Amino acid sequence: MKKAKAIELVRTHDAPPPARVVERDLAEAETKLNRLLDSSESLISEICHYLVDGGGKRLRPTFVLLVYRACGGTDEKVIDAIDAGIALELIHSATLLHDDIIDGGKLRRGKPSAFARYGFAPTLIAGDFLFCRAFELCGRFEEHLVRTAAQACIELTEGEVMEGRLRHSTAASLRDYRAVITRKTASLFHAGGKVAADLAGASRYTIDAMAKLGMAIGLAFQMVDDVLDIVGPEEKIGKPVGSDLREGIPSLPVVLASQRNPELKGMFQNGGLSGDAFDRALEILRNPELIAEARSLAAAEVRIAREMLGELRASPYRDSLALLIDEQIDREV
Numbered sequence: 001m002k003k004a005k006a007i008e009l010v011r012t013h014d015a016p017p018p019a020r021v022v023e024r025d026l027a028e029a030e031t032k033l034n035r036l037l038d039s040s041e042s043l044i045s046e047i048c049h050y051l052v053d054g055g056g057k058r059l060r061p062t063f064v065l066l067v068y069r070a071c072g073g074t075d076e077k078v079i080d081a082i083d084a085g086i087a088l089e090l091i092h093s094a095t096l097l098h099d100d101i102i103d104g105g106k107l108r109r110g111k112p113s114a115f116a117r118y119g120f121a122p123t124l125i126a127g128d129f130l131f132c133r134a135f136e137l138c139g140r141f142e143e144h145l146v147r148t149a150a151q152a153c154i155e156l157t158e159g160e161v162m163e164g165r166l167r168h169s170t171a172a173s174l175r176d177y178r179a180v181i182t183r184k185t186a187s188l189f190h191a192g193g194k195v196a197a198d199l200a201g202a203s204r205y206t207i208d209a210m211a212k213l214g215m216a217i218g219l220a221f222q223m224v225d226d227v228l229d230i231v232g233p234e235e236k237i238g239k240p241v242g243s244d245l246r247e248g249i250p251s252l253p254v255v256l257a258s259q260r261n262p263e264l265k266g267m268f269q270n271g272g273l274s275g276d277a278f279d280r281a282l283e284i285l286r287n288p289e290l291i292a293e294a295r296s297l298a299a300a301e302v303r304i305a306r307e308m309l310g311e312l313r314a315s316p317y318r319d320s321l322a323l324l325i326d327e328q329i330d331r332e333v
Contacts, residue, residue, distance in 0.1 A: 018320040022065040029061050029082045036133045047114050047126035055109035061085030064196045067210050070317035073200035080199045090134035097127035110238040152191035159183025168248035170258045170265045177255045186218025209311040216305035220328045223298035226251035230285045252294045253285045302329045
């Protein structure tokens with residue numbers, strides 16, 4: 001009963017945007033992040049700044065800082081939480097550079113991708129540089145914290161390979177899909193929640209709850225992202241509509257539709273969708289019932305995340321975490 005009351009409390013809040021609640025911490029993170037993008041090789045600096053300065057909501061640093069504060073983290077050790085948030089943002093940015101190489105992505109955040117602008121080798125090296133910067137930053141942390149970040153990176157690479165193995169596969173199940181996004185997207189949020197709570201000095205029980213919270217947010221975020229990839233439009237999502245479909249990536253709508261629509265199944269497994277076939281596939285995937293089902297699965301993850309909030313004491317930071325959770329499921333175009 002006590003937990004239910006706490007969850008209901010954050011549902012009725014009227015909080016400012018989550019980033020504003022940790023605005024000072026985020027400003028310090030942004031300044032330090034900007035410095036870490038610099039290299040003695042100007043081309044590396046240019047590519048890193050091109051990607052990181054060109055957009056992004058800093059969702060991962062915001063999440064880390066809110067969890068840290070919500071778990072009772074103080075100003076004394078906030079620099080550790082700031083560095084942890086920056087490290088996750090650097091790792092995330094590195095994966096974006098590498099993803100565009102793997103997918104041949106030409107557009108990122110509404111402008112030509114780094115891969116399209118600078119080519120294969122410079123973009124690959126810049127991604128490696130960002131990974132190195134991340135571990136340079138968090139290398140001073142205790143061994144178990146560094147291991148948590150390293151495990152997230154291991155899962156990222158495994159998720160990338162698994163996704164590649166399942167391309168154009170109509171045999172990909174919902175379980176396969178969840179395994180991929182757990183590794184590719186949710187692993188960083190899981191690590192962020194776990195590390196932030198640990199740095200705040202939270203109990204083992206609360207650390208585990210914040211790791212579960214991060215996992216649920218990451219899964220919900222990716223599920224909604226997959227829906228937006230289908231419904232567009234391009235100017236809102238910052239990339240061509242149906243990018244995953246064209247690349248044969250088994251996104252959530254594709255997995256759900258393939259289980260019940262032989263026409264889509266045949267088109268998807270043949271690969272190289274274009275022209276009328278691509279338009280027809282989009283039409284199938286935009287079925288309102290299918291989109292509603294995909295959003296329902298994301299909403300289930302949001303409910304799990306909200307349950308984890310019940311483990312935290314009431315505070316503006318907990319309220320902002322609740323809003324951050326809601327924003328993932330409420331994203332529209």
